[in-house]
Amino acid sequence: MTHLDSELTMLKADIIDMWRLVLNQMEKGRDALTNFDRDLAEEVVENEKRVNSYELKIDKDCENIFALFQPVATDLRLVLAALKIGNNLERIGDIAASVADFVLDADTDFNKDILEHTKILEMYAVANEMMADTLEAFDQEDTRLARTIFKRDKILDKIDEAALDRVEESIKNYPDQVRNCLLVLSMIRKLERVGDQSKNIAEEIIFYFEAKVLKHKKKKKKEGDE
Amino acid sequence: MSNKIETIDVNLHYGDFHALKDISLGIPENSVTALIGPSGCGKSTYLRLFNRMNDLIPETRITGKVLLDGENIYKIKANKIDALRRNVGMVFQKPNPFPKSIFENVAYGLRVNGITDKSFIEGQVEKTLHQAALWDEVKDKLKKSAFELSGGQQQRLCIARALAIEPSIILMDEPASALDPISTGKIEDLIFELKAQYTIVIVTHNMQQAGRVSDYTGFFYLGSLIEFGKTRKIFTNPSKQETENYISGRFG
């Protein structure tokens, strides 16, 4: 393994750690919402700092690799992808923390019917799955899996589009939950962005691996020909 | 852009050693082409095809075509070889100034070509010393021996000498390998300026340098041309795994 290889391996490991942390933030945010667990919501808000410091570390590592190793070709793509993925993960981290903040703004627990009717839980499920799958795609170099992200983003968009009407209906059904209904609408508006960030990440994964995969294929074919 | 130089199925043997294998390549006019590859892969040998310097090495056999402006330079009459070498300037890895004054080193090529006009020669010497980013350092000691210059200054002197006779092609074999970063930077800037008028082929072991100065890059390995293309493509997304391994330092 070259010196650069070991730097790149560490960079990848940091990205994956950050990914898990952010996914964990999303899951805890959802649990804080469904169980109206204020302590958990506090924890998510608190942990946002850790997400930010991961991003800074990744930025710094990329900067060092550029300056000291002048990466080219696949290595260059990895460092560029790492920079952008780190940035996108940080934004998802922000979203997870904002939702937790909204939970803390509520005075009573969220009525289950409202959570169902507005489809915010379905939204969480799809968003978290997208995150888990982009992570897997990155880790396993699976660009086919990365490509499945795009259509799932549309599910989030649909839920977001229908949210205003559904929240209005919920307010009519549960006039005592107006505040929570408005909070749910705000959360949905935030969560919709997770889809966009995941789409960006999927694009980075394809950008990084595709050149490499194509090249490996070519090489294999050639060896087979001989 | 048309090809200034073209090699078609070139093979070169040193005795029974097969040093260049079926090299077919077009080098576009007014551009910089970098040749890269591990030591011994044939870069210098390939470069020496263009001024027929390999002819001077005994037991060298060359087949295939080397076209310069469309003309096969291995078919020209013997008395035209001097003119060919005037048209193709060369700068070597180690600076090789003549044991003469700084001024005479640059003026030499002009005098050999029968130019006697003193003011023309003086003008040309000053102009090319400027081009080679050396003028300010030597303008007060033009009569001094070239050997009194530092290695980096000698190299720039050799570049000035090559430019003085106004060739249309400049071959550079690792021209900056013995230079400090400032002189290297000056030479790279010079190469960038010169390509408007010249076709430049440069051999370099410095990948970043190849990336900075060249428009096209050819990767040689064991006497074969593995990949040739736009430098931007080669350094961001080469098509061959061997090229990628080499430029990213994972060779062998």
Ligand SMILES: Nc1ncnc2c1ncn2[C@@H]1O[C@H](COP(=O)(O)OP(=O)(O)OP(=O)(O)O)[C@@H](O)[C@H]1O
């Ligand atoms: N005069 C010669 N006689 C016999 N073999 C030679 C001669 N010159 C070069 N060779 C051989 O031809 C091959 C190519 O040499 P060449 O000098 O072109 O390599 P290169 O790519 O320029 O290497 P480097 O980067 O070390 O300068 C080498 O294996 C070398 O040993």
Ligand SMILES: [Mg+2]
């Ligand atoms: Mg050489």
